Amino acid sequence: MxxxxxxxxxxxxxxxxxxxxxxxxxxxxxxxxxxxxxxxxxxxxxxxxxxxxxxxxxxxxxxxxxxxxxxxxxxxxxxxxxxxxxxxxxxxxxxxxYPPVEPPPASWGEIRNVASNLCIDSKHGATGTELRLDTCVKDGSERTWSHEQLFTFGWREDIRPGEPLHTRKFCFDSISNNSPVTLYDCHGMKGNQQWSYRRDKTLFHPVSNSCIDCNPAEKKLFMNRCDPLSETQQWIFEHINMTILQKFNIYNNS
The missing domain is CATH 1.10.8.460 (ppGaNTase-T1 linker domain-like)
Known part of the structure; x- marks a missing residue:
């Protein structure tokens, strides 16, 4: 204190x-x-x-x-x-x-949408910032501070901007089906900030029983009823630790 x-x-x-x-x-x-x-x-x-x-x-x-x-x-x-x-x-x-040694993350790096080939970008925003899609930096988008496309899906089962050992204290957060996906101060209590990256490449939100979807034309992200056949709901993390991810999925029965 x-x-x-x-x-x-x-x-x-x-x-x-x-x-x-x-x-x-x-x-x-x-x-x-x-x-x-x-x-x-x-x-x-x-x-x-x-x-x-x-x-x-x-x-x-x-x-x-x-x-x-x-x-x-x-x-x-x-x-x-x-x-x-x-x-x-x-x-x-x-x-x-608060583990003395940070456990390894389940996945990290850019999060690329299958349908649009665009990446989630938090624009270095703070609390309340709505996440959006943008041209992936790896695809030639200008490397400036206007982009923030590296994220970590860590041991708390939340998603934070930054690389595994240097994440910011903001988390992906959503309220309900059809609501936007925003950044909010990480609280470590799961709830609205708990996510599951499933085998069908969907980012599932247990609290709202929905998945992250997108409108590529408007570059908007929002929650929607899960449809594993919809490519707008399919996301590819740049790096995946399958051992950790499987533990998450077994625990969450997904």
Missing amino acids: AGGLFAVNRKWFWELGGYDPGLEIWGGEQYEISFKNLKRVAETWMDEYAEYIYQRRPEYRHLSTGDISSQKELRKHLKCKDFKWYMTEVAWDVPKY
Whole structure:
């Protein structure tokens, strides 16, 4: 939680050691008092789990922590249990929702429509942006910031703009049959943001029991009653991990 909103008994706050005086710039105090995540506090508190940080942020590995001997002495004085105990006994369900190592995606890259040979494009939009079709960048469309055609269908069963390790925090979202397909802030709770990429190449939306369709002439995307014979509802991901995709489909009985 944000450090400025943290409330704690003053006596207990100082007994815990207060803020680490070695955190010399703004930011990080919320981790120091709650989860303890940046390199200085990771090296003090997280034991072998600090390696997960370096795997995601390799640039942190060679940064200097400064002198943390007083912080390590504080941990010893407080008789703190190790971080593995915390992850096992207190935060045992965290890896389910926030895995320390990002699981591989089911599919990623451009999403090309079979009927039109056009690609889904999010135009680097934010919340509320309607997804559209456009000439695929790989087919010669001008490579400018006006196009965003790389997407990742990841382990949360949502679709996000960006490559697997660098996705934006917006997800494909739709409400009901006939509604447009938009970007919305990812919430990780499935619902309107859960998708299934099926063997018939349709992008199925369980909540509305419908599939992504398109009007190539108007370059519009919308939800429609699923018709596996309709090529306007057939989509081809550039890359597919069939093993992961099959697990998704078996789980969703599709």
